[in-house]
Amino acid sequence: MLARERHKLILELLKKDGTVRTADLVETMSVSSETVRKDLDFLEQAGQLERVHGGAVPVPKKLVAEPMEEYVSLAARNTQHMGEKSRIVHHAAGLIREKQVVALDYGSTSFLMAKELARRFRSLTVITNSVQNALALVKCPDFTIILVGGILNKEELSLGNDFSAMLDGLHIDVLFMSVSGVHPTVGLTDQGFSEARVQNQMRQLASRTVVLADSGKFGKASLVKICALREISTIVTDSGLDPAMEEAVRETGVELIVVPGE
Incomplete structure (x- = not known):
């Protein structure tokens, strides 16, 4: 069998x-x-x-990991749950200060964060493996942009591979990370092997890792495990989070920030 x-x-x-x-x-x-x-x-x-x-x-029924739905393209995700994602990134951007070193991974919420940083800050160093994030920041004259190179994922506009040598010696103040699934038992999961590897490498270099996840990501588990919830600092989500799931996530010890709705 x-x-x-x-x-x-x-x-x-x-x-x-x-x-x-x-x-x-x-x-x-x-x-x-x-x-x-x-x-x-x-x-x-x-x-x-x-x-x-x-x-x-x-x-408990509410804590069973639900499988991810079929893959949704980045272009489609860039139009989904815009209100929730916008409130999440607006709040999360308040967690950093001018002139810090910030890392952004790929994804629709990280893209909104890149645009939020461009609006609100004058001088940052931003490390990212996302082409669309870099393009959102390129017109900021006092931003230093480090685009982690590698094999281009044309669907996600992301670059993925093993970049331990390139990232070696770098210090990141805050990593903002988007994921496909957040589960109190399974942890953080995503769909891409190489992208998850980059996420983990950046996480290990960061003083603080902040996960940006709308409430629809909770209770879900995707293909590739990134890390356990106890291995990150903070999760920022919207007010649609189920109370039982909220309690289970808080019990892992991670800081959970629930942003009020409009």
């Missing part, structure tokens, strides 16, 4: 019986107890169940 078949069966049994026992799964699937433990660990990391002594139980 393939791993994905075992995972499907475990979740079906969990839904049917309300609990699963390691010993029963060993017998049902004719695999070793070590294989079952690995399967349960994988499903727990994916936010699909909660490990307990001797087996697993369902996670």
